[in-house]
Amino acid sequence: MNDPIVIIGIGEIGGVLARGFLRTGHPVYPVTRDMDLALQAQQTPEPAMVVVAVGEQALSPLLEVLPPPWRERCVLLQNELLPADWTRHHLPSPTVMSVWFEKKPGQDVKQVVPTPVYGPHAAAVLKALGAVGIDGVQLDDPDALLFELVRKNLYILTTNLCGLEVGGDVAALANEHADLLVTISGEVLDLQEALTGQKLDRGALVEAMHVAFAGDPAHRCQGRSAPARLQRAVAQGERLGLKLPALHELGARHLG
Structure with missing residues (x-):
């Protein structure tokens, strides 16, 4: 079995990614806002990746308390994201995706243009997107x-x-x-x-x-x-x- 993937924040985008990772053979462990991050990291210390799918306003407070075992496995996808948003929290090498699809409650996914992804987990993210019919492209450099x-x-x-x-x-x-x-x-x-x-x-x-x-x-x-x-x-x-x-x-x- 493939290593599990942790998704922090199971909104519409988090739900789409969860389906994609499940279809590519990864167990998915959701983490909601009322769950203890440190306890979850103790129980799952080495996931394949940790997808941070919270809204942009919640990102910085969450990264401040993200447990050390998860920090080097981050995937970020927020709107209004720039490199300073992760460098100020000393994340070593996050995988970053610029999301160009939207999912509204009760509606199918709508894609605008292919979603670019960069970082160490880009290939796995793109495979998951492809599994749910979303186009993506792997970027070559920062x-x-x-x-x-x-x-x-x-x-x-x-x-x-x-x-x-x-x-x-x-x-x-x-x-x-x-x-x-x-x-x-x-x-x-x-x-x-x-x-x-x-x-x-x-x-x-x-x-x-x-x-x-x-x-x-x-x-x-x-x-x-x-x-x-x-x-x-x-x-x-x-x-x-x-x-x-x-x-x-x-x-x-x-x-x-």
């Missing part, structure tokens, strides 16, 4: 991973923040609100450059965002987390000394 993480952040933040203003789907955003799209995406990239400390290939990232638009043109812009994302982006910009006037204007209109 630079490719950074590009894909920023691409996803650009997509999520731009569509969510524009959605607060105009609603609609990504096709309408691109076709009917191009000026707003350019302005907000530009400030999102300003923020991503400041957060990563790197000069980014803006043209390639914007082009990749539009590829994702084409992958699901009817994808709604404004998710339920949009106000929190805007509030977080404005706060990050202020902490980093960025102007971001368009984001501040959105905040004045939509954050009360």
Whole structure:
């Protein structure tokens, strides 16, 4: 029998991955928020991997208390993820996936574009995704991973923040609100450059965002987390000394 896989957080995405790992022959041990992590790590000290499938706001507090036996086996998949989110917790070499599929309660999985994966457990993750009909691609190096993480952040933040203003789907955003799209995406990239400390290939990232638009043109812009994302982006910009006037204007209109 293959080694077990621990999944911390059994929401919709965690559930999809659990099915994939089961179909590839791995026992899956779920860990919920009311379970003692240290006790679970004692009972399963050497799993094949530990998939951290909690929401982005819960990630940092969880990594602070993640038991040592599990730290070198992590798989991360949160939205708004950047390398600083794991390096500040001294994770040695996590496997990281930029999730481009969604699963709503009572609905089938919807894929936008293939999901990129990088790290020591990438092959096993991609095999599990394939077992449930989800396309993925293995990345070759950390630079490719950074590009894909920023691409996803650009997509999520731009569509969510524009959605607060105009609603609609990504096709309408691109076709009917191009000026707003350019302005907000530009400030999102300003923020991503400041957060990563790197000069980014803006043209390639914007082009990749539009590829994702084409992958699901009817994808709604404004998710339920949009106000929190805007509030977080404005706060990050202020902490980093960025102007971001368009984001501040959105905040004045939509954050009360």
